[in-house]
Amino acid sequence: MPSYQQFRLPDAGEGLTEAEIAAWHVAVGDTVAINQTIVEIETAKSLVDLPSPFAGVVTRLMVAEGETVEVGTPIIEIDTDPTGEAPAPAGTGPEVAVSGPTSDADPVAAPVAADPRHETADEPADEPGGAVLVGYGTAAAPTRRRARFTSAEGDPAVGGSTPAPPAPAAATPPASAPSPATTAGTGQRALAKPPVRKLARDLGVDLDSIQATGPGGIVTREDVLAHQASAEARTLATYPGDDQPWLASGTVSPDGRQTRVPVKSVRKRTAEAMVTSAFTAPHVTVFCTVDVTKTMKLVARLREDREFADVRVTPLLIAAKALLLAVRRHPDINASWDEAAQEIVYKHYVNLGIAAATPRGLVVPNIKDAHTLGLHDLAEGLAALTSTARAGKTTPRDMSDGTITITNVGVFGIDTGTPILNPGEAAILAFGAIREQPWVHKGKIKVRHVTQLALSVDHRLVDGALGSQLLADVAAVLENPAQALVWG
Structure with a gap:
């Protein structure tokens, strides 16, 4: 006999309490297999595809696209024994569509006779054979037409x-x-x-x-x-x-x-996190202007190197490597403040965050254990992180447990800024636009490639000396990439 199973919205990660139904990939009447993607949900942090835990025929979509529901709410019903001959229990059979979360009083699941919208002026409410569900009918039922509303x-x-x-x-x-x-x-x-x-x-x-x-x-x-x-x-x-x-x-x-436009999902959580960060951690920002001509020459050489033919080489790659080397020399900056425990947590690994602007808002996924990666692997990590973020497929895990972040404001043609810390981190580096400018080089004024760096730190954890030393080391590698061989 038919067996109706309801799939409840699961926690997509990190204790999230709600999600929005972004898009259904199945419709009523479709046959689905176990682990087949049936719906795309939007959480506070990412878009997530949910697989079906059942195999069978979809009998009801219980939540409409665009609606936000809490974790544990039934979102779809599947008949796992569609070949059964027993009639479906009243009120649990398939329906044509859904306009919102259903309840006991939901007119979508009620008999047609109980809903005046399904009657016409000259037609009785009852059909031969008794009341039926929306989308059903009897063999002799005439074609019916929705009545015009007066209001x-x-x-x-x-x-x-x-x-x-x-x-x-x-x-x-x-x-x-x-x-x-x-x-x-x-x-x-x-x-x-x-x-x-x-x-x-x-x-x-x-x-x-x-x-x-x-x-x-x-x-x-x-x-x-x-x-x-x-x-x-x-x-x-x-x-x-x-x-x-x-x-x-x-x-x-x-x-x-x-x-x-209602504030929700990524935009809402980003706003909450930034307000918390700005008014909890005392921010201090230090700046440095750097001649990166040698870095630009290195980027040009790597782009022609066969070992790097399969990855995209950019100045951001060199800046990321420089920051990782600087953190290794100044590990005290790789920490977070635990207000509840009144402790400083020093982290012996680097999950390097990259701030990414997406249509859904700002997200900061991170490259796990970036300190263990060589230059080529780091380039692959950056490419994968960027493409995933732009596609809106960044998962909650991708954005969890970051330790330090880079925001590449230079891609927008901006020289520098005072970035706000990603919550739970002690430092964030802003990498500005690279421009050709007059610069004193070896006692002469020459046209050089110049950029500006800005490092914001949590002053509870990082004093001016530590922040300045870390920024100076990043600048030293960007000015002369050969220095990385000495520190690496």
């Missing part, structure tokens, strides 16, 4: 959640009849056909702010375009277009001049 309070197109009573059988009220809903200034929702509603959404226009001219108070396509034309006279500095995907989950104001 947008229950129209999913405008975000309503409570169904309104069914509309009269007439699709369009006569011109002489009073309008069941008017537009601007009446406090009621506007009437519009689905194509007009879509046009308004695409243009970022609020239907309720438009003066309707159609029969019976219906907003027409011409009304929307005319309203948009009048609004375009107010030039905007930015526009919520397709090139701004972070605005997709936002709400545009009626005049189109603002978009409000």
Whole structure:
């Protein structure tokens, strides 16, 4: 007989309590195998693919895409014995779709007869054979049609959640009849056909702010375009277009001049972490300007070396190696402050963090045990870390237990900055843009490649002398990479 198994949202790592359903990879009726990827979730730190723990047929998607649910919440139901002949228990069979988390009172799982949205004006609620679930039916059941709503309070197109009573059988009220809903200034929702509603959404226009001219108070396509034309006279500095995907989950104001986006996931956790870091650890930043001409020559030689043909060689690679050598010479900086225990934790390994800007916000994955890697392996680690972060596939483990971080602000053409510490670390190095500048070299003014370094430290752990010594060592290797042979 059919056996229905529910898969509950697991903890994706590090004790996370909730996650957002980013994308379903299966639909109701699909056959799935054990360990087949069925859903992609977005946690506070990363995007994670979840495999199916069951083999069978999908009977219900219990959470819609875009919804955030707590760990332990059932998200999908699978029939692990789809060839069984016994009827499914009431309320547990498959459904066509889901619009949100279900409950005992969820109309999606209720019999059609109990939901007026599935009735028509001239058709009884009950079907031959008794009440059925949404997506089912009886052999003799005629094709049914969803009734028109009289109020947008229950129209999913405008975000309503409570169904309104069914509309009269007439699709369009006569011109002489009073309008069941008017537009601007009446406090009621506007009437519009689905194509007009879509046009308004695409243009970022609020239907309720438009003066309707159609029969019976219906907003027409011409009304929307005319309203948009009048609004375009107010030039905007930015526009919520397709090139701004972070605005997709936002709400545009009626005049189109603002978009409000809920703060969640990576952006929310990053903000919390940065506020905690800024107002807990006393930051001190030291700076150094360095002639990196020899580093640029080394990068050029390595790019032509057959041993490095399979990896990307950049100045950041040399800077990372320089920082690792400097940490080896000044291990006291590789530490963290344990406020609860009132202890300083000195770490005898280096998990090198690389701050990465992604469409989901700033993430800081780290290369595990970077102190053990040669230059080629370090280049591979940087490449893998960067590509994973850009694809949004960084896992919680990739971002855990970092010990020291580099932020490459130079990639944006920025000379330097005062970076905020990654929580739990004592130092972060900002690597600025490399520019050709006049520089005194061997007593003469020459054009040299120059960059600026900035090191922020937690002053509870690192005093000015230790921070300056570490930065000076990084600068020494970048100025003369041969120094790495002496210290390495």
